[in-house]
Amino acid sequence: MSTAQLDERIERIVRDEFGRVVAALARRFGDLDVAEEAGQEALVSAMERWPTDGIPPNPGAWLTTTATRKAIDVLRREQHRGAKQQAAQAMLSPTARVTAGVVDERPDAPAGDGPVADDRLRLIFTCCHPALAEPARVALTLRLLGGLTVPEIAAAFLVPERTMAQRITRAKRKIAEARIPFRVPQASDLSERLAGVLTVLFLGYNEAYLPHGPEQRIDLAAEVIRLSRQLVELLPDEPEPRGLLALLLLSEARRPARFAVDGTLVRLDEQDRTRWNAELIAQGHALVRRCLEQNRPGRYQLLAAINAVHTDAATAADTDWRQIVTLYDQLLTRLDTPVVRLNRAVAVAEIAGPLPALELVDALADRLDGYHAFHATRADLLRRLGRTAPAVKEYDRAIETADNAGERAYLTRLRDSLRPRGG
Numbered sequence: 197m198s199t200a201q202l203d204e205r206i207e208r209i210v211r212d213e214f215g216r217v218v219a220a221l222a223r224r225f226g227d228l229d230v231a232e233e234a235g236q237e238a239l240v241s242a243m244e245r246w247p248t249d250g251i252p253p254n255p256g257a258w259l260t261t262t263a264t265r266k267a268i269d270v271l272r273r274e275q276h277r278g279a280k281q282q283a284a285q286a287m288l289s290p291t292a293r294v295t296a297g298v299v300d301e302r303p304d305a306p307a308g309d310g311p312v313a314d315d316r317l318r319l320i321f322t323c324c325h326p327a328l329a330e331p332a333r334v335a336l337t338l339r340l341l342g343g344l345t346v347p348e349i350a351a352a353f354l355v356p357e358r359t360m361a362q363r364i365t366r367a368k369r370k371i372a373e374a375r376i377p378f379r380v381p382q383a384s385d386l387s388e389r390l391a392g393v394l395t396v397l398f399l400g401y402n403e404a405y406l407p408h409g410p411e412q413r414i415d416l417a418a419e420v421i422r423l424s425r426q427l428v429e430l431l432p433d434e435p436e437p438r439g440l441l442a443l444l445l446l447s448e449a450r451r452p453a454r455f456a457v458d459g460t461l462v463r464l465d466e467q468d469r470t471r472w473n474a475e476l477i478a479q480g481h482a483l484v485r486r487c488l489e490q491n492r493p494g495r496y497q498l499l500a501a502i503n504a505v506h507t508d509a510a511t512a513a514d515t516d517w518r519q520i521v522t523l524y525d526q527l528l529t530r531l532d533t534p535v536v537r538l539n540r541a542v543a544v545a546e547i548a549g550p551l552p553a554l555e556l557v558d559a560l561a562d563r564l565d566g567y568h569a570f571h572a573t574r575a576d577l578l579r580r581l582g583r584t585a586p587a588v589k590e591y592d593r594a595i596e597t598a599d600n601a602g603e604r605a606y607l608t609r610l611r612d613s614l615r616p617r618g619g
Contacts, residue, residue, distance in 0.1 A: 199247070207247050209255045210239045212415045216256060217263050218340050219315035221324065230270050238263035253354035281508035311383050314426050316419070316432060317393075321381040324392030332367035337396045338403075339364055348403055351599055386431065394440055394496060397424055401444050403452075406600050417448060435490040439497030442483035446503040461606040477507045498527040518544040534563040538570055550580040568598035572607055584614050 214235060223229035223267035238259050252258040312318040320365035323337040331353065338344045350360035381389065397420050404417035424441040431437055483503045487497045502523045509515040524540035538560055545553035554577040557570070564570035591611035598604045 202247060202251075206243060206251065208415075209251065210242050210259070212413075212419075213256045213259050214239060215316055215319075215340065215419075219319040220260050221263055221267055221316050221317050224264070225267055225271070228323070228340070230267050234263045234267035235259075235268040241266075282336070285438065310384065312381055312430065317423050317426050317430070318381065320393050320396050320423070321335075321385065321389050324389040325397065326388055328367050328370060329396070330392055332370075333361050333392050334395045335360060335364050336367045336401065338400060344400070344403055349399075354397075389492075390421070390434065390436070393427065394436060397427070398443075398496070399438060401447070405447060406603065410468040414451075417444075417451075419527055420444065421448065424489050435487050435492045436494045436496050438483050438490075439487050439494060439500045442480045442487065442500035443496055443503055445483070446480035446500060446507050449480065449507065455602050459602045459605065460609065461600070461602040463606070472507065478501065480504065480507070483525045493526065493530075495527065495531045498523055498530070502527075509582055515546070517543050521547060534560045535567070535569075538564060538567075538573060542573060545577060545580075550577040554581070566597055568594045568596075568603070568607075571597060575607075575610070579614065588614050 217235045217238060218231045221234055222228055225231060238372055241262055242255075242259060246252075250259050275435050302328065312321055319340065320337055323340060324333045328336070337348050338349050339346070345355050346361050349364075350357045353360060355363075366575070374578060401417055401420040404413040404420060405415045406539065421441070421444050423446055424437065429439040449472050450464075450467065452473065453469070453471040454462055456462055468476065481504055484497070487500070502520055505520050505523070520543045521540060524536065524543060527536055528540070538557065541553045541556040541560075544556060554574070557574050558579060571594035575587045575594055578584075578587035578590060588611055591607055591614070594602050594610065595607045598607060
């Protein structure tokens with residue numbers, strides 16, 4: 197393994213393990229700031245030591261053990277601060293020993309109570325505190341749990357990096373200044389925090405599905421799906437978690453066909469549907485049917501239903517676009533956003549043609565100018581109308597604003613196909 201390959205593997209491991217480490221420390225120490233600081237210090241230690249010492253057999257355990265030691269060091273430093281002193285003394289008691297590289301479990305850990313048993317899911321519920329504005333709590337949770345960078349989170353929210361950095365900083369400051377406690381979410385907390393938790397899982401999966409970095413984050417996608425299954429088990433009478441799980445499974449089912457061998461994105465209507473995962477599709481469809489039986493439609497259920505229509509078609513030509521437009525119309529009554537309107541316009545183009553769809557897309561220009569999918573959609577509609585020159589300009593803009601390398605390669609191929617040969 198070359199040095200570059202080793203560095204890349206180490207970076208991927210520490211990124212994937214960060215959320216687990218923070219979740220475990222937050223449960224043990226009951227302090228989100230301590231958990232994050234110790235987790236970050238453990239990652240730095242790994243980046244410094246593993247290239248020379250080698251990657252340990254169990255990287256996650258190594259990181260958790262190291263982070264626990266770092267957390268104890270943090271608490272020692274904080275002993276002179278009144279609010280931390282009691283916690284520090286408790287953590288330095290025999291029930292919180294770190295010996296022979298093994299982290300002792302604390303049977304009296306307060307976070308063991310409550311209905312949420314999974315560490316990472318508990319951390320999501322904990323971070324989605326109602327005292328924080330929803331964008332701030334979701335952004336903070338994505339940073340802590342998924343290890344997403346500020347640029348990745350900013351792209352997910354369609355806001356500038358600086359805006360997102362300030363949002364996360366303000367959220368942390370409010371937690372500190374308002375003394376918002378780390379508290380295990382009880383049954384009464386789950387309902388009011390559910391919307392934020394669903395948003396975290398949805399955006400986390402989106403980053404794994406079409407990442408802004410150089411590679412697909414398959415481990416993150418699998419973890420988000422696992423947590424979504426846990427959420428359905430935790431709240432069996434709530435239809436939206438079931439809708440989200442259906443959406444993720446139906447999206448994940450298409451992963452094997454989404455990228456060509458050279459890494460170029462393959463558009464939905466060009467994918468080899470025989471490569472789709474039939475088992476995941478069957479699970480997703482069963483979940484959608486269960487949602488229909490509950491008859492309490494919501495955002496994620498409707499998105500899942502749209503995906504169910506796509507995955508139910510044997511070929512792209514068999515897609516029931518009228519049903520998809522109807523589902524988008526229902527979605528707009530619950531989630532009227534520019535992105536939803538953009539996706540609806542794509543479906544309208546398949547029924548009414550590119551011109552009416554272009555009029556719908558143009559109406560979104562002020563709100564989606566920096567969004568690559570807006571320019572890619574507009575370029576495609578202009579191409580279908582035979583307006584080559586403006587289509588090329590839109591493809592240029594889409595390539596400029598796209599973060600995913602495979603998507604840029606796909607858009608570049610489409611743009612170049614419109615240019616005269618030798619031009």
